[in-house]
Every structure is written in C-alpha cells, then in structure tokens.
Amino acid sequence: xxxxxxxxxxxxxxxxxxxxxxxxxxxxxxxxxxxxxxxxxxxxxxxxxxxxxxxxxxxxxxxxxxxxxxxxxxxxxxxxxxxxxxxxxxxxxxxxxxxxxxxxxxxxxxxxxxxxxxxxxxxxxxxxxxxxxxxxxxxxxxxxxxxxxxxxxxxxxxxxxxxxxxxxxxxxxxxxxxxxxxxxxxxxxxxxxxxxxxxxxxxxxxxxxxxxxxxxxxxxxxxxxxxxxxxxxxxxxxxxxxxxxxxxxxxxxxxxxxxxxxxxxxxxxxxxxxxxxxxxxxxxxxxxxxxxxxxxxxxxxxxxxxxxxxxxxxxxxxxxxxxxxxxxxxxxxxxxxxxxxxxxxxxxxxxxxxxxxxxxxxxxxxxxxxxxxxxxxxxxxxxxxxxxxxxxxxxxxxxxxxxxxxxxxxxxxxxxxxxxxxxxxxxxxxxxxxxxxxxxxxxxxxxxxxxxxxxxxxxxxxxxxxxxxxxxxxxxxxxxxxxxxxxxxxxxxxxxxxxxxxxxxxxxxxxxxxxxxxxxxxxxxxxxxxxxxxxxxxxxxxxxxxxxxxxxx
Amino acid sequence: xxxxxxxxxxxxxxxxxxxxxxxxxxxxxxxxxxxxxxxxxxxxxxxxxxxxxxxxxxxxxxxxxxxxxxxxxxxxxxxxxxxxxxxxxxxxxxxxxxxxxxxxxxxxxxxxxxxxxxxxxxxxxxxxxxxxxxxxxxxxxxxxxxxxxxxxxxxxxxxxxxxxxxxxxxxxxxxxxxxxxxxxxxxxxxxxxxxxxxxxxxxxxxxxxxxxxxxxxxxxxxxxxxxxxxxxxxxxxxxxxxxxxxxxxxxxxxxxxxxxxxxxxxxxxxxxxxxxxxxxxxxxxxxxxxxxxxx
Numbered sequence: 077x078x079x080x081x082x083x084x085x086x087x088x089x090x091x092x093x094x095x096x097x098x099x100x101x102x103x104x105x106x107x108x109x110x111x112x113x114x115x116x117x118x119x120x121x122x123x124x125x126x127x128x129x130x131x132x133x134x135x136x137x138x139x140x141x142x143x144x145x146x147x148x149x150x151x152x153x154x155x156x157x158x159x160x161x162x163x164x165x166x167x168x169x170x171x172x173x174x175x176x177x178x179x180x181x182x183x184x185x186x187x188x189x190x191x192x193x194x195x196x197x198x199x200x201x202x203x204x205x206x207x208x209x210x211x212x213x214x215x216x217x218x219x220x221x222x223x224x225x226x227x228x229x230x231x232x233x234x235x236x237x238x239x240x241x242x243x244x245x246x247x248x249x250x251x252x253x254x255x256x257x258x259x260x261x262x263x264x265x266x267x268x269x270x271x272x273x274x275x276x277x278x279x280x281x282x283x284x285x286x287x288x289x290x291x292x293x294x295x296x297x298x299x300x301x302x303x304x305x306x307x308x309x310x311x312x313x314x315x316x317x318x319x320x321x322x323x324x325x326x327x328x329x330x331x332x333x334x335x336x337x338x339x340x341x342x343x344x345x346x347x348x349x350x351x352x353x354x355x356x357x358x359x360x361x362x363x364x365x366x367x368x369x370x371x372x373x374x375x376x377x378x379x380x381x382x383x384x385x386x387x388x389x390x391x392x393x394x395x396x397x398x399x400x401x402x403x404x405x406x407x408x409x410x411x412x413x414x415x416x417x418x419x420x421x422x423x424x425x426x427x428x429x430x431x432x433x434x435x436x437x438x439x440x441x442x443x444x445x446x447x448x449x450x451x452x453x454x455x456x457x458x459x460x461x462x463x464x465x466x467x468x469x470x471x472x473x474x475x476x477x478x479x480x481x482x483x484x485x486x487x488x489x490x491x492x493x494x495x496x497x498x499x500x501x502x503x504x505x506x507x508x509x510x511x512x513x514x515x516x517x518x519x520x521x522x523x524x525x526x527x528x529x530x531x532x533x534x535x536x537x538x539x540x541x542x543x544x545x546x547x548x549x550x551x552x553x554x555x556x557x558x559x560x561x562x563x564x565x566x567x568x569x570x571x572x573x574x575x576x577x578x579x580x581x582x583x584x585x586x587x588x589x590x591x592x593x594x595x596x597x598x599x600x601x602x603x604x605x606x607x608x609x610x611x612x613x614x615x616x617x618x619x620x621x622x623x624x625x626x627x628x629x
Numbered sequence: 630x631x632x633x634x635x636x637x638x639x640x641x642x643x644x645x646x647x648x649x650x651x652x653x654x655x656x657x658x659x660x661x662x663x664x665x666x667x668x669x670x671x672x673x674x675x676x677x678x679x680x681x682x683x684x685x686x687x688x689x690x691x692x693x694x695x696x697x698x699x700x701x702x703x704x705x706x707x708x709x710x711x712x713x714x715x716x717x718x719x720x721x722x723x724x725x726x727x728x729x730x731x732x733x734x735x736x737x738x739x740x741x742x743x744x745x746x747x748x749x750x751x752x753x754x755x756x757x758x759x760x761x762x763x764x765x766x767x768x769x770x771x772x773x774x775x776x777x778x779x780x781x782x783x784x785x786x787x788x789x790x791x792x793x794x795x796x797x798x799x800x801x802x803x804x805x806x807x808x809x810x811x812x813x814x815x816x817x818x819x820x821x822x823x824x825x826x827x828x829x830x831x832x833x834x835x836x837x838x839x840x841x842x843x844x845x846x847x848x849x850x851x852x853x854x855x856x857x858x859x860x861x862x863x864x865x866x867x868x869x870x871x872x873x874x875x876x877x878x879x880x881x882x883x884x885x886x887x888x889x890x891x892x893x894x895x896x897x898x899x900x901x902x903x904x905x906x907x908x909x910x911x912x913x914x915x916x917x918x919x920x921x922x923x924x
Contacts, residue, residue, distance in 0.1 A: 092742055095827050099738035102731040104750065106797025110769055111757040117768035209771075212778035225779060404664055407657050421665045423914060424672070427906050429856050431874040432895040435881045436671045439678075439888060446689045448674060506668065510914060563761055566858045570878055587763045588859060597767055604764040611761055 116198070118601045120205060126598030130209065136297050138602035142376045148298050149321055150609070155290035162283030169276035172269065180273060186255055187277020191285060193252045196245040203241040207232035324361045331357035379603065381578055382586035388489035389582055390561040392497040393504070394554055400501070401508030402546070406538075408509065409516045419513070422506035434499065434570035438464060441495045466491035467577040490579035496568055503567075504560075508553050515549035516542070555615065562611055583607050679892035686888040697889070704893040709868050713876030714897065720791050720872055721854045727796035728850055729843065736805030737831050741817065751806075754799045762859070769794060770863050790864040791872070795854070801846045808842045809835060845916035848909065852917070855902060873898050 122138050125131035139147035173180035211228045218224065232238065259265040265274065331354045338350030404422065408415045425433060440448050441463040450460035466473075469487025489497070519542060527537050565584045572580055581589065587607060591600035678686050679700055681693040705711050738744070739751050773794070777784030784790040812835060820830045836843075858874050865871045871879070877898050881891060906913050 092827075093744045096738040096742040096744040096747070099734040099742075099827075100750065103735040103797045103799075103802060104754065106731065106793070107754050107757060107799055109772065110794040110797065111760065111765065111799070112753070114765040114768035114772070115760060117771070118764050121767060121771070209775060212775045215779055220779070220781070404661070407661055410657060412654065412657060412661075418661050418665060419914075420910060422668055424906075425668050426917070427852075427902060427913070428672075429874060429898050429902055431856070431858055431877050431881075432898040433671065435877060435891060435895050436675045438881065439891070440671060440674065444687075446687060448691075451689050502668065502671075505664075507917070563763070565763075566856065566874075569858060570881065584761075584763050588766075591767055592863065597771070601764075601767050604761070604767065608761055608764050612759070615759075 116201070117205070118604060120202065121598050122601035122605055124598045126596070126601075128595045128597070130206065131598075134598065135293070138599045139606070140297075140301075141599065142379050142603055142606060148294055148301075151290055151294040151297075152322070153325070155287045155294060158283045158287030158290065162280045162287065165276060165283075166280045169273055169280075173273060176269060178269060178273070183270070183273040183277045184281075186259065186274055187281050189248065189252045189255055190274070190278040191281035193245075193248045194282065195285060196241070196248045200238065200241040200245040203238040204232065204235075207235045207238050327357050327361035331355075331361060378578065378581070378586050378590075379583075379606075382581055382583045385489070385493060385579065386561055386582040388493060389497060389500070389564070390558050392489060392494070393500045393561065394557045397501045397504045397508055397557065398550065398553060401505045402512050402550075404505065404509045405512035405516060406542075408513060419510065422509050424506065425503045426507045430503075430566040431570055433503065434567040437495065437499045437502075437567075438571045441498075461491060462575075464492045464495050464571055464580075465573045465575040467575065467579045470494055490576060492571075492573065492576035492580045496571055496580055499567055499571070500561075500564070504557065508557075511553055512546065512549060515546050519545045558614060559611055562607060562614070583610070675892045675895055678889060679896050681889050683887060683889055686892070687886075700889050700893040701897070704890045704897060708880055708890055708894060709876060710873070710894050710897050712868055713871055713873040716870055716876075717855060717873040720788065720870075721851055723788055723792040724795045724854050725847060725850050727792065728798050728801055729846065731796055732798055732801035732805055732846065733831070733836070733843075736802045736809055737827070737835065739802065740806045740809035741812075742827065755803065757799055766859060766863070769860075773864060785864050786866055786870055788870065791861060791870060794860075795850075798846075798850070801850070804842050804846060805839065808839055812838060841912070844909070844912050848905065848913055848916045851905065852902065855898075 121130075123133060123135055125134050125137070136147055136151065139151075143150065170180055208229075211225070211232060214228055215224070233242070256265075265271055334350055334354035334357065338347050338354060408418055442450075443460075443462045443465045444450065445454070445460040447463075449463065453460055461473075467490050469489060470491055471482060471486055471488040473491060475482045523541055523545075524537055527541055532540070562583055564582050565588065568580055568582060568585050569588070572585065578586075583603075584607065587600050587603045590596050590603060674691070677691055677693060680696045680698070681690075681700075682697060685693055739747060773784045773790045777787075777790070782789060784793075816834055817830055820834055825833070854872070856874060857872065858878060861872050861875045862878070865875060868876070877894050880894055
C-alpha cells in the first residue's frame with residue numbers, strides 16, 4: 077500500500093481546518109486582546125509606578141503598599157502553592173505511567189522545552205510591551221502614515237532588550253519545533269498516554285520554574301526591605317511576621333487534616349480524641365494568625381475599609397435575600413391563581429436598569445426630611461435620618477437613641493451602607509425566587525407524597541425533603557451572591573455620597589475610584605489582582621466546604 | 630381521591646377543612662401582596678414624581694395635582710436624553726451585530742468541525758469567564774487609548790471603544806456551541822451530498838433552527854449594553870457618544886435638584902427594557918436566570 081502525502085481526503089481535511097480557523101479567528105482575536113492579554117498587561121501595570129503615564133518599575137511595591145508585609149507572605153504562599161501543585165501532579169502522572177508500564181522520566185526534556193518556550197515568549201512580550209506603548213507617544217503631533225507606523229514598529233522590535241529577548245525566544249522555539257517534529261515523525265506523540273505525560277511535565281516545569289522565581293523575587297524583596305529598614309533604623313518586623321503567620325497557616329492545615337481523619341474514625345473515643353487535637357491546633361493557629369490584623373493595619377486604610385464594607389455587605393444581604401426568596405418561592409409554588417403575575421412583578425426590580433433604580437433609591441432614602449422614607453419615619457414618630465449621607469454605624473445610632481455609647485469596633489455597617497444593602501436585597505429577591513422556583517419544580521413529587529403517607533407534616537417535608545433537595549440551588553445562589561458582592565459596582569457608584577466618607581465603598585468601588593478619580597493605574601491594577609485572588613479563593617473554599625454538604629439529588 | 634358524598638360535604642369536619650383552606654390561601658395572598666407592594670412602590674413613586682412640578686416633587690406629596698407631561702419633553706430635549714437614547718440604541722445594534730456574527734461563526738467551528746487545537750483553544754477562551762471585570766478594565770482602557778492614537782480612527786469617545794471589546798463573547802459562543810452540537814450529523818451529511826459547504830449549511834440549516842439561543846444572546850447583550858456604566862464612563866467624555874446609563878448618572882450627579890426631570894429620565898431609561906420584558910417575558914426570564922449576569 078503506497079501512501080500519497082497529498083490525497084483528496086487530506087486536501088478536504090486541510091480545507092476544513094482552514095475554514096475552522098478563519099471562522100474562530102474574529103472572536104478568538106477579540107477575546108485574546110480584550111480578555112486574556114489584559115490579565116498579563118494588568119500584571120505589568122501593577123508592577124510599575126503608573127499614574128496616568130508609566131513610571132518606574134516598582135516590583136512588589138504596589139502590593140506592599142496595599143497590604144504591607146502581608147504581600148510578602150501572600151507571594152511566598154503563592155510560590156509554595158505552585159511548587160506543591162507541581163510536585164503533586166508530577167507524582168500523579170508518575171503513578172499513572174508506572175501502572176501502564178510506560179517510559180516516564182524521558183518526557184521531562186520535551187516538557188522543559190515547552191515550558192521554556194512559553195516563558196521565553198512571555199519574557200519577550202514583556203520587554204516588547206513598553207516599546208510598543210511608547211509608539212503612541214512618538215506619534216503625537218505627527219501626521220499618521222502607515223510608513224511611519226511601520227518604521228516605529230520595526231524600531232520597537234529592534235530595541236536592545238526586546239531584540240535580545242526575541243533571539244532567546246527564537247532559539248528555544250526552534251529547539252521546541254525540532255523536537256516536536258522528531259516526536260511526531262517517530263510517532264511517539266501519537267502513542268497511548270504519551271501526550272498526557274508531555275503536558276504533565278509541561279505543567280510541572282511551568283509551576284516549578286514560576287514558583288522558584290517567585291520565591292527568589294520574594295526573598296530579594298524581603299532582603300531589600302530589611303536592608304532599607306536597617307539603614308533608617310526602623311524595626312522591619314517582616315521575618316517575625318512571616319514566621320508567625322506562616323506557622324499559623326501550617327497549623328491550620330494540619331488541624332484540617334486531623335479533622336478529616338477524625339471523620340473517618342470508627343470508634344467514638346478516637347473520634348473525639350482527633351477532634352480535640354484538631355481543635356487545639358486550630359486555636360493555636362488562630363492565635364498565631366492573630367498577628368494578621370497588626371500587619372493589615374499597616375496597609376492601605378482604604379483597602380481594609382473596602383474589605384470590611386464588602387464583608388458587611390455580603391453578611392447583610394445574602395442570608396436575607398435567600399430566606400425571603402425561598403419563602404416567596406414556596407408560596408408561589410402552591411400554584412395559586414395569579415402566581416405568574418406575582419412572579420413577573422417580583423422580577424421587575426432585577427430587570428430594571430441598575431442606574432435608574434439606584435437613582436430612585438437615592439431619592440427615596442435622601443437625607444431631605446421631605447423624602448419618602450424620612451416622611452415615613454416622621455409619621456411613625458421617629459427622627460428623620462441622613463441615610464445615604466450617614467457615615468456612622470447603625471449600632472452606634474441605635475445606641476445613641478438609647479443614650480448608650482458603644483466602642484468603635486461594634487459600630488457595624490454605616491447607615492449609608494444599610495441603604496445599599498436594602499437596595500441589593502430588593503433587587504435580587506426576584507431573581508433568587510425565580511431560581512428557587514425552578515429548583516422546587518425539580519423535586520420529584522413522589523418523594524413528597526411518600527413522606528406524607530409516612531405521616532410527615534408540612535414542616536417535616538420542608539425540613540427533610542425540600543431543603544436538602546434544594547441545597548444545590550442554595551449553593552449556586554449563595555456563591556453567585558457572595559462573588560456578586562465583591563463585584564458590586566453600578567448601584568453603589570450611583571448612590572455613593574462624599575459625606576458617607578467611603579463607608580459604602582466595596583472592593584470594586586475602591587479599585588475604580590483609585591483608577592478613575594485618583595489616576596493611580598499601577599496601584600489600582602495591584603488591587604484588582606488582590607480582588608481576583610480573593611474571588612478565586614472564595615470560590616475554592618466555598619467548593620470545599622459546601623461541596624461536601626451539598627446533596628445533588 | 631374518592632368522591633365526597635353530599636352528607637360528608639355538610640359534615641362539620643369538612644366545613645372546618647374548607648375554612649382552614651380559606652385562611653391559608655388568604656394568608657398566602659397577604660404575604661404575596663406585601664411582596665408586590667415592596668417591589669413596585671419605588672416604581673410607583675418614580676412615575677408619580679415624574680409628573681409633578683419641581684415644587685411638588687421636592688415636597689412631601691405623593692399624588693401630582695395635575696399631570697405635567699412636559700417633564701418628559703423637557704428631559705428628552707433639554708436634558709439630552711434623546712441623544713443618549715439614540716447613542717445607546719446605536720451602540721447596542723453595533724455590538725449585537727458584531728457579537729452575533731462572530732459568535733455564530735466560532736460556535737459553529739467549535740461544535741461541528743474537528744481541527745487541531747480545538748479543545749485547547751476553547752478551554753483557554755472559557756477560562757476568561759472567571760476573570761473579574763475590574764482586572765481587565767485598566768489594561769483595556771490603556772489598549773483602547775493606544776489603538777486610538779496609532780490607528781486611523783478615534784477609539785475614545787467614539788463607537789469602537791464602546792462596542793468592539795464586547796464583540797468577542799465567550800458566553801455567547803458557549804451557549805451557541807452547546808446548541809449546535811445537538812444538531813444531528815445526518816443533516817450535515819445530507820447537505821454535503823447536495824454540495825453544500827460549512828458556511829452554506831450554517832446559513833440554511835443551522836441558523837433557522839437556532840432562533841432560541843440567538844434570542845437569548847440578543848436579550849442578554851441588550852441588557853448588558855443598556856446597563857453598562859463603568860466602562861462607558863471611562864471611554865466617553867462628552868455627550869456625543871454617551872450611552873443612556875451614563876447620561877442618567879451624570880444627570881443625577883449634576884442636576885441633583887431637578888427631581889421631577891430626573892425621575893422622567895429614569896423612566897425613559899427603563900421603558901425599553903420594560904417593553905422587552907413584557908413582550909418576551911418567558912425567554913427574558915429564562916435567559917437571565919440561566920446566565921446570572923447583570924452589571
């Protein structure tokens with residue numbers, strides 16, 4: 077059997093490939109430029125002093141400014157996490173290879189080349205980016221022509237450091253290409269699990285290299301901070317903090333492991349023994365991590381304020397909106413006359429454009445005594461309030477009415493934030509109700525009927541059938557709502573008042589105001605990454621904790 | 630269930646059951662109506678206030694003495710709402726046409742053509758869903774500024790900055806891909822025997838079948854561009870291209886005292902979404918419920 081390289085079938089395949097690439101090109105390019113590239117670009121910006129225009133390279137400076145020494149700890153943890161992940165996936169892949177009796181370690185080299193190529197590419201883009209950005213400045217005031225632009229582009233490409241990085245990338249790329257060609261030609265890459273090992277090593281090398289680099293960078297940053305502190309004669313306080321908080325985190329992990337082990341214990345005695353040990357370690361861990369607030373206090377006040385506001389905001393909205401909407405959904409589920417109409421009306425606040433409904437609330441809860449809510453208070457014989465302009469905490473205000481004074485830490489969310497929480501609950505109840513209704517519709521009626529035959533009352537059916545079977549819905553809604561509070565922006569931006577002294581600024585609002593009002597691009601980008609990390613870890617923790625308790629019927 | 634005999638129907642036990650049911654239904658309706666009152670009172674207040682004179686609006690009354698329709702014409706003409714409204718419509722139409730055509734093409738390729746790297750590229754694109762908008766907003770602003778400086782057309786304060794970044798939507802691609810993948814292969818084989826290529830098959834067979842997901846994307850993208858605040862606030866600095874949400878926001882910030890006009894403006898902003906909601910209620914609710922997206 078002779079094999080022709082070019083056959084009618086191959087030609088058709090290639091035409092299909094070409095069609096497919098052309099079809100995905102516009103979307104892929106757009107998503108790359110405005111969705112993927114910005115993450116790297118934001119990282120680049122966050123490492124610089126960048127106020128309207130790019131300034132000096134700061135390294136971790138912006139992060140340290142936001143989080144103080146906590147930044148070092150987080151970078152250190154990130155590096156360790158990457159290394160740990162690399163180690164675990166290496167072990168996993170090795171075990172798989174051993175089971176299949178495949179050659180494994182041999183794939184380390186191709187993996188290294190792959191990872192090296194990616195890193196060399198990133199390095200090159202990183203050097204080229206500032207040169208490209210400068211083109212826009214050079215072109216001001218000159219007539220824009222294609223020839224000029226091409227010339228500037230070529231100059232940027234040939235700029236010293238960028239060109240050197242390009243050459244490195246080219247060499248690694250050629251090596252990688254040659255290796256790929258050999259692998260494909262010998263048919264090794266097409267065999268069995270081999271591509272899996274290849275990609276496993278690729279990931280392991282990437283994690284290992286980036287992790288070690290991060291460790292090195294953090295180490296140097298800490299050294300530099302230490303040296304600077306010695307010079308000025310201040311107490312650097314970095315190492316003690318790193319060690320105490322790090323030890324606290326390790327204790328926390330050990331205690332979690334013990335807890336897991338406790339759940340597996342058969343006898344009651346060993347179960348309680350394990351639980352006791354886990355609890356002791358947990359207390360110890362929290363005592364050590366108790367150092368954290370001290371470190372935090374040294375960071376940027378706005379950030380911690382923003383974090384506090386966000387936490388208040390999610391504690392004050394998520395449980396309420398879930399309870400109310402579950403209640404409404406159960407009422408609507410009785411299939412009474414007009415339930416469609418009710419559902420439609422409940423959904424109305426969610427559908428309304430945010431800016432418009434927030435503008436209405438801003439007036440309803442205005443500080444003028446003629447405003448509707450204040451009028452209601454007057455009718456009820458109470459004092460009109462400042463509402464969206466009130467920076468003082470609600471508990472402080474309550475205590476003042478009772479002629480008490482309470483300490484600052486117990487002040488609670490400000491009255492202005494309370495208005496925003498009310499708005500948020502008002503908006504999301506309809507949405508949550510609709511989702512809960514869908515969830516209720518999915519509960520098999522046989523289960524409820526069977527329980528009723530067994531003599532279960534209304535409450536028992538709700539407690540032991542409806543609620544557990546709704547847990548996936550509740551999980552979905554609470555995750556969405558908690559992440560939503562971190563992303564919350566539009567309505568807060570509209571209702572925000574200067575006189576509320578930033579007590580309504582959640583994390584996203586703090587970022588946007590640093591960027592839009594104070595024009596600190598670099599700093600705002602660093603904060604955005606902190607937000608990203610918070611959202612990722614929230615999702616992760618939520619998955620871990622609730623995932624085990626969610627019952628997927 | 631067994632038939633209830635007339636004797637049983639008159640029995641006192643049955644009467645107790647009926648009255649219990651009535652009490653139950655009445656209390657359910659009481660709660661439901663309370664909920665409705667809470668959710669629509671702000672809207673009622675908005676509409677009533679929008680018909681008042683300025684003096685009435687700033688006072689404590691709820692019912693306007695007479696209906697001042699001129700508030701709407703004032704808001705529309707003098708407060709520039711006509712311009713903002715038109716801008717929003719244009720922005721929505723441009724975004725939507727780009728988003729739909731690009732997403733349909735990509736989704737088709739991802740769903741029905743096998744090509745090297747398909748799953749890897751799709752996975753990479755899908756991972757962008759997790760990135761919060763605040764991370765991207767700063768670099769995208771810099772990118773758009775840069776593109777405007779070096780390119781032949783202005784980006785800032787012009788339609789490209791307001792529309793182009795939203796034309797590549799992984800959410801739309803994902804939704805359409807799920808749908809396209811369900812179309813039976815036999816249809817394509819039949820079309821190919823008739824001499825149709827991918828594009829022709831997409832245009833004549835797949836698209837007419839996919840009205841539902843296309844509708845979902847249209848609704849979501851309409852809501853998205855009608856609601857957008859942070860990004861348009863950044864990339865517009867004059868009324869020329871300001872969309873309606875930013876227009877209303879500026880009006881609220883600057884003309885804080887003209888309450889009646891402000892509420893008229895708010896109502897003008899809400900009307901298109903309300904109309905869309907009432908006319909396509911089922912799809913509208915479903916598409917929002919499915920995505921969980923809102924600005």
